[in-house]
Amino acid sequence: MSERLPCQTPGCTGTILPATALKTGGICMPCYQQKKAMEKQAYIEQNRKEVNRYAGIHDPVEILTIMHSPRKPDPLIKEVPYPRTAQELYRGLTEEERERMESYAVHLLEEEEDVDQAEMILVSLLCFTDTRLGPGLDSFLRTENYNPPILFKDADAQIRDRLIAQVESDPANRNLLLLALAWIGDEEVVRLFAAWRQSPPEWASTLYQAPETYAREAGWELDAGGGKRQLYHPECYPFLVSREDTPEMPGAPAAVQMLRTGTDTCPWCGGGLTVLFDYDLQHPQTGFMELPGKRLRIAACMHCSCYGTLYMKADLEGGYVWSEYNTVPEYLPDNTGGPAFNTWHRMQLSEQPAGTFESAHWILEAPASQIGGHPAWIQDADYPVCPCCSRTMTFAAQADMGQVAEDEGIYYSFLCRECLITAVNYQQT
Ligand SMILES: [Zn+2]
Ligand SMILES: [Zn+2]
Ligand SMILES: [Zn+2]
Structure with missing residues (x-):
């Protein structure tokens, strides 16, 4: 047996075989690996180059094309980010530029170059510019892919009829086809869903839920008479992170304040309640x-509402009380810590409206704090049922914790205007 030698790194108590010492210059393997890693890191730092792929480019279509194209991560390259987001660029596109963007997506689909990228472009066009897709959707259909179904929003009668025929004969894609039809949601689809509710098709037994309830994923449901009932408001105003150096504007209070400390404590966890949204109902925004009265406050416990829907009884003077309908969730861990308000960004309601669907597809990673608009579901759509009148509650507003606190998840809030009951629930990836 050979004699072991001490590792030469000061402070290291490791010992090594003479053969190892020859290979590593007298230090043990862990020390050797650490030294190599440090050398590599130093090399990267000395040789890393800043690369600005957008330098000298002014055409927004070209800029977006660069943004969407995938790149292999290279430690030796430090990308200079473009100063505006894809969302901002899409919003500013002219009709001609939107068409060019759509043509580029068609090219990617037809050449089967990068289907994911093509989908991303089509969804961005649909959500950020509210355009009706033309050739892009036709080409997408030719790929026989129906995901993401939001792409079928506002599709024409020809596409709709094709999907209606296919839903009968294509069990493998039935789930996605039903979602696509829900997103089309025109009179014919509403009539069809109502007919299915009346007499379920044979294949309905193979689904996890009744076919007409797929409508909720697209923000609507059938009312008692078989008509279409929208579950969100098309009007939408986003909250923006207010810059740290700008004090809250004096004399011009915002229409809705977001995330304020409430006055009561949560009876379940003992933490403080939070007013997620505080509406000035007399403000034009x-x-x-269409609520009479002065003020609506939607409050909840930020901890407990992560584990189940929390209801409050509200009034239109700004009052709220814990609802008698609340039931303790099956799983409710202790509230350790609670939200650290002082580390959150201050959010300010924008006076500029946003499109109804800008945050509807969360894959686009658009900031989602907003009042009105279509919710940014991370999981399946989860519109609570009003515990008082049993009607589906309407989406009111949402707080995107990624935007507020570099945290994760979204709090969604709802209102039953008849019963004045508010609800808050939460989703995360
Ligand atoms: Zn060592
Ligand atoms: Zn609580
Ligand atoms: Zn109700």
Whole structure:
């Protein structure tokens, strides 16, 4: 047996075989690996180059094309980010530029170059510019892929009829086809869903839920008479992170304040309640809610609402009380810590409206704090049922914790205007 030698690194108590010492210059393997890693890191830092792929480019279509194209991560390259987001660029596209963007997606689909990238472009066009897709959707259909179903929003009668025929004969894609039809949601689809509710098709037994309930994923449901009932407001105003150096604007209070400390404590966890949204109902920006009265506060426990829907009884003077309908969730861990308000960004309601669907597809990673608009579901759509009148509650607003606190998840809030009951629930990836 050979004699072991001490590792030469000061402070290291490791010992090594003479053969190892020859290979590593007298240090043990862990020390050797650490030294190599440090050398590599130093090399990267000395040789890393800044690369600005956008330098000298002014055409927004070209800029977006670069943004969407995938790149292999290279430690020796430090990408200079473009100063505006894809969302901002899409919003500013002219009609001609939107067409060019759509043609580029068609090219990617037809050449089967990068289907994922093509989908991303089509969804961005649909959500950020609210365009009706033309050749892009035709080409997408030719790939026989139906995901993401939101791409079928506002598709024409010809595509709709094709999907209606296919849903009968294509069990493998039935789930996605039903979602696509829900997103089309025109009179014919509403009539069809109502007919299915009346007499379920044979294949309905193979689904996890009744076919007509797929409508909720696209933000609507059938009312008692078989008509279409929208579950969100098309009007939408986003909250923006207010810059740290700008004090809250004096004399011009916002229409809705977001995330304020409430006055009561949660009876379940003992933590403080939070007013997620505080509406000034007399402000023109909240006029679309069509609520009489002065003030609506939607409050919840930020901890407990992560584990189940929390209801409050509200009034239109800004009052709220814990609802008698609340039931303790099956799983409710202790509230350790709780939200650290002082580390959150201050959010300010924008006076500029946003498109209804800008955050509807969360894959686009658009900031989602907003009042109105279509919710940014991370999981399946989860519109609570009003515990008082049993009607599906309407989406009111949402708080995107990624935007507020570099945290994760979204809090969604809802209102039953008849019963004045509010609800808050939460989803994360
Ligand atoms: Zn060592
Ligand atoms: Zn609680
Ligand atoms: Zn109700």
